[in-house]
Amino acid sequence: MKDHRVTTENQYTLAEEDYIKAIYHICQQSQEAQTNDIADRLHTKPASVSDMLKKLADKKVLNYIKYRGVTLTEEGMKAALNLVRKHRLWEVFLVEKLNFSWDEVHEVAEQLEHIDSALLIERLDAFLGFPKFDPHGDPIPNEKGEFVVKPHIPLGEMEIGVTGKVLAVQDISASFLQYLNKVGIYIGAKVSILDKIDYDGSLEVKLDEQKTILVSKEVAKNIFVGE
Amino acid sequence: MKDHRVTTENQYTLAEEDYIKAIYHICQQSQEAQTNDIADRLHTKPASVSDMLKKLADKKVLNYIKYRGVTLTEEGMKAALNLVRKHRLWEVFLVEKLNFSWDEVHEVAEQLEHIDSALLIERLDAFLGFPKFDPHGDPIPNEKGEFVVKPHIPLGEMEIGVTGKVLAVQDISASFLQYLNKVGIYIGAKVSILDKIDYDGSLEVKLDEQKTILVSKEVAKNIFVGE
DNA sequence: TAAATTTTTTAGACAAAACTAAAAAATACT
DNA sequence: AGTATTTTTTAGTTTTGTCTAAAAAATTTA
Numbered sequence: 135m136k137d138h139r140v141t142t143e144n145q146y147t148l149a150e151e152d153y154i155k156a157i158y159h160i161c162q163q164s165q166e167a168q169t170n171d172i173a174d175r176l177h178t179k180p181a182s183v184s185d186m187l188k189k190l191a192d193k194k195v196l197n198y199i200k201y202r203g204v205t206l207t208e209e210g211m212k213a214a215l216n217l218v219r220k221h222r223l224w225e226v227f228l229v230e231k232l233n234f235s236w237d238e239v240h241e242v243a244e245q246l247e248h249i250d251s252a253l254l255i256e257r258l259d260a261f262l263g264f265p266k267f268d269p270h271g272d273p274i275p276n277e278k279g280e281f282v283v284k285p286h287i288p289l290g291e292m293e294i295g296v297t298g299k300v301l302a303v304q305d306i307s308a309s310f311l312q313y314l315n316k317v318g319i320y321i322g323a324k325v326s327i328l329d330k331i332d333y334d335g336s337l338e339v340k341l342d343e344q345k346t347i348l349v350s351k352e353v354a355k356n357i358f359v360g361e
Numbered sequence: 362m363k364d365h366r367v368t369t370e371n372q373y374t375l376a377e378e379d380y381i382k383a384i385y386h387i388c389q390q391s392q393e394a395q396t397n398d399i400a401d402r403l404h405t406k407p408a409s410v411s412d413m414l415k416k417l418a419d420k421k422v423l424n425y426i427k428y429r430g431v432t433l434t435e436e437g438m439k440a441a442l443n444l445v446r447k448h449r450l451w452e453v454f455l456v457e458k459l460n461f462s463w464d465e466v467h468e469v470a471e472q473l474e475h476i477d478s479a480l481l482i483e484r485l486d487a488f489l490g491f492p493k494f495d496p497h498g499d500p501i502p503n504e505k506g507e508f509v510v511k512p513h514i515p516l517g518e519m520e521i522g523v524t525g526k527v528l529a530v531q532d533i534s535a536s537f538l539q540y541l542n543k544v545g546i547y548i549g550a551k552v553s554i555l556d557k558i559d560y561d562g563s564l565e566v567k568l569d570e571q572k573t574i575l576v577s578k579e580v581a582k583n584i585f586v587g588e
Numbered sequence: 589t590a591a592a593t594t595t596t597t598t599a600g601a602c603a604a605a606a607c608t609a610a611a612a613a614a615t616a617c618t
Numbered sequence: 619a620g621t622a623t624t625t626t627t628t629a630g631t632t633t634t635g636t637c638t639a640a641a642a643a644a645t646t647t648a
Contacts, residue, residue, distance in 0.1 A: 232484040257459040
């Protein structure tokens with residue numbers, strides 16, 4: 135047994151899938167994924183990453199030139215988008231059907247995304263009503279890897295007086311999401327900036343036309359608004 | 362990373378879990394699990410099984426005396442029942458919520474049973490309405506490992522004239538289940554024996570007070586009836 | 589641009605879980 | 619009981635994915 139997914143559908147091992155997804159996410163932010171960044175993300179050592187990069191390059195999953203970063207090939211991108219699709223669909227399932235809170239879903243979805251059954255994902259997608267966004271506001275690719283992009287900017291860059299909606303969060307750590315729960319910020323919440331405090335960059339935010347809250351610039355950086 | 366389930370809930374690797382479940386199922390039928398039987402069930406070689414038995418005995422999961430078969434300890438039984446519980450709950454989910462047919466669920470459930478999250482299973486159980494039996498009629502243990510036992514006998518041992526219900530099937534291979542679909546046998550179907558053919562041991566069976574079908578003794582052996 | 593620092597790779601080991609081939613124990617058969 | 623057969627275990631490899639330590643390349647800094 136290569137790994138525990140004995141169906142013949144999947145071409146990659148569990149570890150390979152983890153690397154592919156990590157590289158995808160890093161490339162979303164910075165063009166090329168560096169060895170150290172991958173190691174950090176996977177809680178592994180740079181030496182281990184080097185080994186795996188060689189292996190994945192042999193398999194035509196990524197473009198690799200020694201000492202330069204890596205990017206995904208079309209093949210690799212397809213695999214990554216499928217993993218992202220599975221991860222986000224499972225997150226929707228956990229929140230919508232099993233009453234998980236948005237700060238509880240990530241770890242479980244990290245496991246569920248490796249389940250290898252195209253039929254399962256097809257049926258799950260239908261069962262959930264073909265959702266376009268996950269509980270953190272991130273888009274869910276369809277089976278072809280296509281996804282909806284809603285224009286959005288960080289909360290901190292919104293102009294005073296303009297009203298928008300919270301569309302997504304960038305930090306999906308439990309501690310950040312629990313903080314958002316506490317102050318009442320959620321995906322879809324109506325927000326506008328009342329004032330920007332020069333001293334520390336914090337923001338006075340009107341929430342759902344009701345209460346006014348103060349958020350730090352660190353928090354504001356991780357909230358995206360639009361519409 | 363030991364395996365890909367990074368939560369701290371689970372004590373066993375994926376491979377160990379496979380062995381524990383295989384040993385559980387073998388012991389259901391024959392008291393002690395023999396090395397060769399385990400190898401057959403896991404599509405592995407007896408030498409590999411010997412290695413693993415030693416390891417699992419060290420971990421106090423099973424009682425092992427060289428050249429004798431093995432049995433699960435209380436610890437091992439607890440782990441096995443939890444795996445069985447997870448497997449069968451996922452099977453119910455696939456059939457009830459995702460419209461899988463009962464011949465399509467086993468392989469996917471074999472993967473899903475390894476997902477390591479007590480919260481997930483608790484919530485899934487509630488979402489499904491705390492089912493007591495899986496799509497093949499097998500009982501689902503609760504979180505303490507307890508399960509309902511309905512008295513049942515093989516179809517072949519039912520007396521002529523007596524009416525019963527199909528409670529479970531013993532063979533859950535796709536080919537067997539697809540055959541049952543074809544002839545119209547399902548869990549809950551009303552059955553009675555009209556006649557037993559001496560020549561080959563086959564049975565004339567009245568199904569749902571409607572049609573009459575003929576089933577071989579091999580088929581009859583794998584269908585359990587009761588109530 | 590040369591030295592210092594950081595990043596990445598190589599070399600060599602290790603653990604888990606599988607395998608083959610051969611030895612040892614248990615069981616079955618005259 | 620003694621031989622033959624089957625079952626199980628041991629011994630020695632292999633593969634995957636990890637690690638540490640050291641070497642090499644790239645980048646930053648003076």
